[in-house]
Amino acid sequence: xxxxxxxxxxxxxxxxxxxxxxxxxxxxxxxxxxxxxxxxxxxxxxxxxxxxxxxxxxxxxxxxxxxxxxxxxxxxxxxxxxxxxxxxxxxxxxxxxxxxxxxxxxxxxxxxxxxxxxxxxxxxxxxxxxxxxxxxxxxxxxxxxxxxxxxxxxxxxxxxxxxxxxxxxxxxxxxxxxxxxxxxxxxxxxxxxxxxxxxx
Amino acid sequence: xxxxxxxxxxxxxxxxxxxxxxxxxxxxxxxxxxxxxxxxxxxxxxxxxxxxxxxxxxxxxxxxxxxxxxxxxxxxxxxxxxxxxxxxxxxxxxxxxxxxxxxxxxxxxxxxxxxxxxxxxxxxxxxxxxxxxxxxxxxxxxxxxxxxxxxxxxxxxxxxxxxxxxxxxxxxxxxxxxxxxxxxxxxxxxxxxxxxxxxxxxxxxxxxxxxxxxxxxxxxxxxxxxxxxxxxxxxxxxxxxxxxxxxxxxxxxxxxxxxxxxxxxxxxxxxxxxxxxxxxxxxxxxxxxxxxxxxxxxxxxxxxxxxxxxxxxxxxxxxxxxxxxxxx
Numbered sequence: 069x070x071x072x073x074x075x076x077x078x079x080x081x082x083x084x085x086x087x088x089x090x091x092x093x094x095x096x097x098x099x100x101x102x103x104x105x106x107x108x109x110x111x112x113x114x115x116x117x118x119x120x121x122x123x124x125x126x127x128x129x130x131x132x133x134x135x136x137x138x139x140x141x142x143x144x145x146x147x148x149x150x151x152x153x154x155x156x157x158x159x160x161x162x163x164x165x166x167x168x169x170x171x172x173x174x175x176x177x178x179x180x181x182x183x184x185x186x187x188x189x190x191x192x193x194x195x196x197x198x199x200x201x202x203x204x205x206x207x208x209x210x211x212x213x214x215x216x217x218x219x220x221x222x223x224x225x226x227x228x229x230x231x232x233x234x235x236x237x238x239x240x241x242x243x244x245x246x247x248x249x250x251x252x253x254x255x256x257x258x259x260x261x262x263x264x265x266x267x268x
Numbered sequence: 269x270x271x272x273x274x275x276x277x278x279x280x281x282x283x284x285x286x287x288x289x290x291x292x293x294x295x296x297x298x299x300x301x302x303x304x305x306x307x308x309x310x311x312x313x314x315x316x317x318x319x320x321x322x323x324x325x326x327x328x329x330x331x332x333x334x335x336x337x338x339x340x341x342x343x344x345x346x347x348x349x350x351x352x353x354x355x356x357x358x359x360x361x362x363x364x365x366x367x368x369x370x371x372x373x374x375x376x377x378x379x380x381x382x383x384x385x386x387x388x389x390x391x392x393x394x395x396x397x398x399x400x401x402x403x404x405x406x407x408x409x410x411x412x413x414x415x416x417x418x419x420x421x422x423x424x425x426x427x428x429x430x431x432x433x434x435x436x437x438x439x440x441x442x443x444x445x446x447x448x449x450x451x452x453x454x455x456x457x458x459x460x461x462x463x464x465x466x467x468x469x470x471x472x473x474x475x476x477x478x479x480x481x482x483x484x485x486x487x488x489x490x491x492x493x494x495x496x497x498x499x500x501x502x503x504x505x506x507x508x509x510x511x512x513x514x515x516x517x518x519x520x521x522x523x524x525x526x527x528x529x530x531x532x533x534x535x536x537x538x539x540x541x542x543x544x545x546x547x548x549x550x551x552x553x554x555x556x557x558x559x560x561x562x563x564x565x566x567x568x569x570x571x572x573x574x575x576x577x578x579x580x581x582x583x584x585x586x587x588x589x590x591x592x593x594x595x596x
Contacts, residue, residue: 152301
């Protein structure tokens, strides 16, 4: 068990992180995929709640869960995901309270900065497209074919394309949709990282 | 999990912030704790974004999408990613079609040669002579039976540079409209606002080899405008005619200063509501370029507020570029 530190100063050590990953994976190794997936869901959750820093709040949630696991040695809960959700709810409520405090004297210039990066900039669009091409090149051939054919076309062309694609890969339309979504998420993550690296 | 509790419509409402309170709580939990639900929700969200980009959303969904969904930078990033993905998918599709076309042509060529080489020498000679005659007649007919002169068609704009407009489907006079030629978007043209003042369409309205190529999918339509420098007082508002069917509108904002390392631009509605904000923008040739979905703009008065960021990261108000939009 780790030494007790003030909560806000708690830092996740590599061993704690390993233990946390195993707990999320339910002892089935996923090479961190499960962690990434849960984090993604948390980010989307906080974003739907219109939080300004959904990524930070997702990290804060995961940190708290990992710390609890480290402190208690185990967490008796239905599923790790459910516990993450319960923790996320608390983190969200706390963020609302701290936002109320912040709103008292927020400087418009800071306000402007707080609004996260948005797109619309031509240069950024070009960079994003280049990144997309780079990231797509890293995909397996079949995944590349799925992602481009699945999202090609409008209305009837799109539907027909998807039907043919499902037939080719011997998948149901629903299974194909889930696979396409996962590839899209992965690709988006890669593109975001590439764009961020490029602009820093 | 009770899958009857939700369907695509319910999930769309949830994503657009219109669910009932009890559903919100349930869906919030499922979106994190239930794999199947999380996948379904993601799929619905992707479809929603794609429908927005393809102009397939109904009026009510479109309004909620613009007011709620696009309010978050992260979600706007998803939309921009989806837009890039669509362009890449269209490009990939064009390449694939072209490769298949080339491969088929090449295979057909081999087949003809195999038939030809299977004939005896005398027959081959006769067939070759026939072929030469046929080509000769065809060339003669081409030059003598089609006296229609080849003209270059130019469409000159009469608008001033400050009101320049360019769409990827430049209207042609009725008498020179091609029947089968497809004028596709040239995205590189979007990068040169100067070119917007004199769009040219060439060469002829006659069907050409280009018109017989596999059809290149259209990229989103873009209308480009150059705004006037901000002026003090109440001058006449610059009129911006948004063409029907335009998906995106690009604005060039001329700058009078080069003191700032970067800029931020926000679009404000006449009511004072901020509709859109840019990320960090770098100036290019004494101007800024911003691009936003045409659906953000109705017939109304808007203003771009520009803030310059100096070397010490201090923001300074540069000015407001006000304009009035009309929908054509």
